[in-house]
Amino acid sequence: MTDLHLSLDRSAGRLAAQIAAGFRAAVRSGRLTAGTRLPSSRDLARDLDVSRGVVVTAYEQLTAEGFLIARRGDGTRIAPLARPDEGAGPPPRPPARPAEPRAEPAVLYDLSPGQPDLSAFPRERWIAAARAALRTLPHDALAYPDPAGVPDLRAELASYLGRVRAAHADPGRIAIMNGVAQGLSGLLGQLRADGHTALAVEDPTSVRQLPMLAAAGVRTVRVPVDEEGLDVAALARTQARAVLVTPAHQYPTGVVLSPARRAALIAWARDADGVILEDDYDAEFRYDRDPVGCLQGVDPDRVVLLGSVSKSLAPALRLGWALAPPFLAEGLREHRTHTDLGAPVLEQYALTEFLRGGGYDRHLRTMRRRYRARRDALAGALAENLPGARVHGVSAGIHLYVELPGGCDEDEVVERAARAGVSVAGARAMWSPRRAEDAPPALVLGYAALPEPRLVKAAQLLGQAVAHGGGG
Numbered sequence: 001m002t003d004l005h006l007s008l009d010r011s012a013g014r015l016a017a018q019i020a021a022g023f024r025a026a027v028r029s030g031r032l033t034a035g036t037r038l039p040s041s042r043d044l045a046r047d048l049d050v051s052r053g054v055v056v057t058a059y060e061q062l063t064a065e066g067f068l069i070a071r072r073g074d075g076t077r078i079a080p081l082a083r084p085d086e087g088a089g090p091p092p093r094p095p096a097r098p099a100e101p102r103a104e105p106a107v108l109y110d111l112s113p114g115q116p117d118l119s120a121f122p123r124e125r126w127i128a129a130a131r132a133a134l135r136t137l138p139h140d141a142l143a144y145p146d147p148a149g150v151p152d153l154r155a156e157l158a159s160y161l162g163r164v165r166a167a168h169a170d171p172g173r174i175a176i177m178n179g180v181a182q183g184l185s186g187l188l189g190q191l192r193a194d195g196h197t198a199l200a201v202e203d204p205t206s207v208r209q210l211p212m213l214a215a216a217g218v219r220t221v222r223v224p225v226d227e228e229g230l231d232v233a234a235l236a237r238t239q240a241r242a243v244l245v246t247p248a249h250q251y252p253t254g255v256v257l258s259p260a261r262r263a264a265l266i267a268w269a270r271d272a273d274g275v276i277l278e279d280d281y282d283a284e285f286r287y288d289r290d291p292v293g294c295l296q297g298v299d300p301d302r303v304v305l306l307g308s309v310s311k312s313l314a315p316a317l318r319l320g321w322a323l324a325p326p327f328l329a330e331g332l333r334e335h336r337t338h339t340d341l342g343a344p345v346l347e348q349y350a351l352t353e354f355l356r357g358g359g360y361d362r363h364l365r366t367m368r369r370r371y372r373a374r375r376d377a378l379a380g381a382l383a384e385n386l387p388g389a390r391v392h393g394v395s396a397g398i399h400l401y402v403e404l405p406g407g408c409d410e411d412e413v414v415e416r417a418a419r420a421g422v423s424v425a426g427a428r429a430m431w432s433p434r435r436a437e438d439a440p441p442a443l444v445l446g447y448a449a450l451p452e453p454r455l456v457k458a459a460q461l462l463g464q465a466v467a468h469g470g471g472g
Ligand SMILES: Cc1ncc(COP(=O)(O)O)c(C=O)c1O
Pocket: 114, 178, 179, 180, 181, 182, 206, 208, 209, 246, 251, 279, 281, 307, 308, 309, 310, 315, 320
């Protein structure tokens, strides 16, 4: 039988005993483990081409020996303590030593950046969207999908990105990717094949992305960010003809790329025959001003817009998109064809329904209100409890960049905060080693996941950590 790998010698007779021996051997070898559910006696009899009574006899024997447990409604399973016959198998393992108590302090207030409020995931509406999709999908839709993404989702996204991000959005230019991360690695492979040897990256930047970029085999060149965003003049002095930027809300400083710099960046791309990879990671969340349209809408033949639902819904969905010039969009389709044959289809259709039915817009409106209140609470509590700190990047996103008072030791503040139960990220690792030396000590604080009173309490504890970390 294929599943359980029980082989029977029919000429030898005693089929029930052979089946029982086969199960014992499988348990002994570790091939069948405690809790494994076995097929019903009827199914196994059919698979082995024996009478059902033979299997029932084998199961009864093994149950009597303690190998199997049969419970009404739960079928027959390998027993938790099923052991080989006495003396027939390996000696029982000594009981595991109790784990050492963990030295790390408990995280009571998690302000690490990058996480949306996962408790706000619209479960019911998502289920409704998934159910609606599944009810109406033709059977054919369950075949291998278009590797660039199902056409319905690309059409919905094109309409959404055009409306909300002022993108030049044509479904034919969209490739559905497993998040910005996969979009980036797929694009970098193509750029390398097209002769790009270097990628310019903002300084500071997301530390999570650096190893991904390294794995894609491109050399990164760091370009400073100042209060207007990426320093385009410095970019022009590098050899790079491709740049990865976060214009809507620079990660991590929160700076919005100024209008002059936007224009300069587009001009650079045209002069250098360059490509701009626009990471739009949290652009949905703008609080005090109208959203700035994406750069892609200004020059769709030079800019790739990368986005995902990781911050707007949940990173676990691994659903994102690249809106790219046709040759790169086609390259991404090929990339998926050659690597994984496309994204899971049911999730793509659920997101299609969610967009189409207005659920996505409604969810974003709710979250914008919620995050704005949280931002206000944290920014206010920081002003009170860390009066010497300078808070940046408040107008958008789901994190703040907090420059600590001069004289603070960033590592010590992070450490003291952790001991008080507050998990925060220090900013130094986000800077290039050269600029990290001069970068003021700073923290990057994600505020999306905590309600206001907890943010206020966390800020009080942070204030104490700073006071004892050289900033008091
Ligand atoms: C700035 C930035 N962009 C993009 C990503 C990746 O996002 P996604 O979940 O869409 O792959 C991250 C993840 O940490 C990030 O920090």
